[in-house]
Amino acid sequence: MVCAALLIGAVTNQADAQPFDPGSNPSVEDLQRLSIDELANIQITSAAKHPQALGSVAASIFIITADDIRRSGAVSLPEVLRLAPNLEVARLNAYSWTVTARGFNSPETANKLLIMINGRSVYEPIGGGNLWQQIDVNLANIDRVEVIAGPGGTMWGANAVNGVVNVITKPGAQTQGFYADVSTGSFQRAASLRYGGRVSDHIGFKVLADSFDIDRTKPFDPNDTTDDAFHGAFGSLSLTGDWEKDKLTAAVMTYNNQVAGNTATFKGTLGRLIWSHDLSDGGGVNVNAVISRDVRDEATLYESRDSIVVSAQHNFRAGPHHNIIWGGEFRYWWENFKSFNDFKFLHPKTTISLGSLFAQDEMALRPDLTLTMGLKAEYNSYSGTEWLPNVRLAWQRDDGSLIWGAVSRAARTPNRIERELTHPIFLQPSPDFSSEKVTAWELGWRAQPLDRLSVSLSAFYNQYDDLRTDTYPATIFPLMLENGGEGETYGIEGWGKYDVMPGWRLSASFNLLHKHFRLKPGFNDLTGLAVQGQDPAYQAQIGSQWAISPAMDLNIVLRTVGEVDNAPVPAYTEADATMSWRLTDRLALSLEGLNLLHEQHLEAYDPSTAPVRYVPRSVSVRLRYGL
Amino acid sequence: MPKTLQNLFTAIIALLLTGGAAASQPTADLETAVKATYLYKFAPFVTWPDPPGDNLTLCIVGADPFGDVLDRAIAGQGYNGRPFRILRLPVVSTDSGCAVAYLGGSGDQSVASALKALKGAPVLTVSQNSQAQGMIDFVNQQGHVRFRVDLAAASESHLKISSKLLAMAVSVRDVSGGPQ
Numbered sequence: 001m002v003c004a005a006l007l008i009g010a011v012t013n014q015a016d017a018q019p020f021d022p023g024s025n026p027s028v029e030d031l032q033r034l035s036i037d038e039l040a041n042i043q044i045t046s047a048a049k050h051p052q053a054l055g056s057v058a059a060s061i062f063i064i065t066a067d068d069i070r071r072s073g074a075v076s077l078p079e080v081l082r083l084a085p086n087l088e089v090a091r092l093n094a095y096s097w098t099v100t101a102r103g104f105n106s107p108e109t110a111n112k113l114l115i116m117i118n119g120r121s122v123y124e125p126i127g128g129g130n131l132w133q134q135i136d137v138n139l140a141n142i143d144r145v146e147v148i149a150g151p152g153g154t155m156w157g158a159n160a161v162n163g164v165v166n167v168i169t170k171p172g173a174q175t176q177g178f179y180a181d182v183s184t185g186s187f188q189r190a191a192s193l194r195y196g197g198r199v200s201d202h203i204g205f206k207v208l209a210d211s212f213d214i215d216r217t218k219p220f221d222p223n224d225t226t227d228d229a230f231h232g233a234f235g236s237l238s239l240t241g242d243w244e245k246d247k248l249t250a251a252v253m254t255y256n257n258q259v260a261g262n263t264a265t266f267k268g269t270l271g272r273l274i275w276s277h278d279l280s281d282g283g284g285v286n287v288n289a290v291i292s293r294d295v296r297d298e299a300t301l302y303e304s305r306d307s308i309v310v311s312a313q314h315n316f317r318a319g320p321h322h323n324i325i326w327g328g329e330f331r332y333w334w335e336n337f338k339s340f341n342d343f344k345f346l347h348p349k350t351t352i353s354l355g356s357l358f359a360q361d362e363m364a365l366r367p368d369l370t371l372t373m374g375l376k377a378e379y380n381s382y383s384g385t386e387w388l389p390n391v392r393l394a395w396q397r398d399d400g401s402l403i404w405g406a407v408s409r410a411a412r413t414p415n416r417i418e419r420e421l422t423h424p425i426f427l428q429p430s431p432d433f434s435s436e437k438v439t440a441w442e443l444g445w446r447a448q449p450l451d452r453l454s455v456s457l458s459a460f461y462n463q464y465d466d467l468r469t470d471t472y473p474a475t476i477f478p479l480m481l482e483n484g485g486e487g488e489t490y491g492i493e494g495w496g497k498y499d500v501m502p503g504w505r506l507s508a509s510f511n512l513l514h515k516h517f518r519l520k521p522g523f524n525d526l527t528g529l530a531v532q533g534q535d536p537a538y539q540a541q542i543g544s545q546w547a548i549s550p551a552m553d554l555n556i557v558l559r560t561v562g563e564v565d566n567a568p569v570p571a572y573t574e575a576d577a578t579m580s581w582r583l584t585d586r587l588a589l590s591l592e593g594l595n596l597l598h599e600q601h602l603e604a605y606d607p608s609t610a611p612v613r614y615v616p617r618s619v620s621v622r623l624r625y626g627l
Numbered sequence: 628m629p630k631t632l633q634n635l636f637t638a639i640i641a642l643l644l645t646g647g648a649a650a651s652q653p654t655a656d657l658e659t660a661v662k663a664t665y666l667y668k669f670a671p672f673v674t675w676p677d678p679p680g681d682n683l684t685l686c687i688v689g690a691d692p693f694g695d696v697l698d699r700a701i702a703g704q705g706y707n708g709r710p711f712r713i714l715r716l717p718v719v720s721t722d723s724g725c726a727v728a729y730l731g732g733s734g735d736q737s738v739a740s741a742l743k744a745l746k747g748a749p750v751l752t753v754s755q756n757s758q759a760q761g762m763i764d765f766v767n768q769q770g771h772v773r774f775r776v777d778l779a780a781a782s783e784s785h786l787k788i789s790s791k792l793l794a795m796a797v798s799v800r801d802v803s804g805g806p807q
Binding site for chain 1: 657663664665669702704768771773790792795798
């Protein structure tokens, strides 16, 4: 549907590529798992879109398919993201999460992951990071989620420092007819309705509505009486015109989410237009326009944010050896931030504009060797210009395996909270606070060593500079933010899938993370380098997707997460299991359990942001109609 | 670079060198695999006047673009709880017992004459890249495998095609004649 898949110079620039691991083309056995809609959605040639196939992406990319989501029992997007071995996902409470790649987790510091929904960034520019209460996605409408660990600045711009998550929804043509999905359970309940139809041969529409309701979680502190129960609703309408070479989508959506007792409400509306055009030379043009308004009303603050985004890109083949993609973006947002405590902005209202241009060339040095070089220049009226380059090399070996390496630079731009927030005693504004920067070195390998086995390994070494520190003067207060931290992280991510037999797939994955951070000479930090986040040193998962019979599916995932550093969160192991029965061709019943092994467990600890809560066991029953 | 990191990279390089040694089988052409998968996935969306009592038979008539890809596609799959059956025929007739017939055409029987031979019979005919088109005709659109549906021919053969499939079709030739 959109340009969302436009990756680090590699994936097709349309929303309809294969829902498979990029490690290999899907086999005919893989296709057995797809619905007929999904089959129609398989991209059989990448030539018309972008020269490189998914299999040759020089990045640590993991794909979560619609089938994976259907089997997962997930109710919200972060639950889906738990499936990605190159992400860290921690639930804070009923309504809030922190998600990151390659370190820097914690509510304050998880600001280095860029999340895109159909190519639209949902990164919250005012406080930095992803405000999960405002990110509403209908899970049944997701075609796939592409999770890329590592910098994506050249393609995606600032704040794609440690990773990019691309959520790509199903094209209208693939969601014809009526679909309903209702689940009820011990911790969360959700309902979703969808109808897709056709106005004419070329024009289709889709209407979506969903709602969710999540119970209060158990407090860590027995005296904590706050209620974090969360409920909300989402609706959208889209019209898609699909012609031989052109595709035009117009969509509107709205959401309204509330924490119990209206202690916090999150509302928004959005309208967008997407036009894509296939050029006769095999290239394409993509134009995207979005207008949106988000409002957040909490006990301590009120924020409204209006924005306009227009972006365009063009990819084409220049001679036999070059594939070029270039484009630009313009963003403008108006923000009003009112604080109801003593931490305030001197000027609650502001406007910020952003303009960026990028170009990337993918050169075939040899038939088996591809060099990708790209650069983005991004100007932000608030924080100035960032140069975001990357160089990637991919070697496609005769046995079908791929070895890749990359060097890139990315930046996390300063936000209003960091520069403008002030307190009469504790905090003075920090107008000189500048971007946090990373230089990342990556090396990876993907292969299909056996017909039924695919594996991927990625290693990274990241050098960070100008990380945020809370500088205290001789009098201790007021604090001021400076870029006084630096450090390195390195680690490895790996996963594999093995098709034991048709209908039964086993998977395993892990990641390891090491961190070394320090103060630069002449700086101090009251927080003791809290900027480095709270991360487990390891995570691992094993899973089984088994079609016991054509009508019965059993899905089990066992995951273990190491003890979190810089926070008192112990290691934990949890299991999710889903059993589903296809009652008729159109109706399925499933029994779903999340976090089954313990009555409750802790995933994050940051009392300064929100009361600390346990994540409970969750058991649900779900009915799906339409399939 | 810290020492551990160096070790890490050394380990990866060692892995790369050993991992590549295992031979991998070439994967089938994706377009063929998608079409082979369609062939059996159409079945739940079609109603035959006399439901196939036995195993549902998929016929490949004439030139066979699928080879063993089709056999792999249907492995472990079923219709009404029974596995599919594949029949490869040089020539098709109403007595061949096909529920779905992919018409590849050959010197023995062109696609057009195969269609003529099956006219009115309850067989879902499938074609591609041919002047004469079956009830379902594969087309490539924007890099996807899609299909046209000839509802008129299907009705004539007393086959019901579900609205789901019609909605997915690139175009539908209506009962009344012309394209919708």
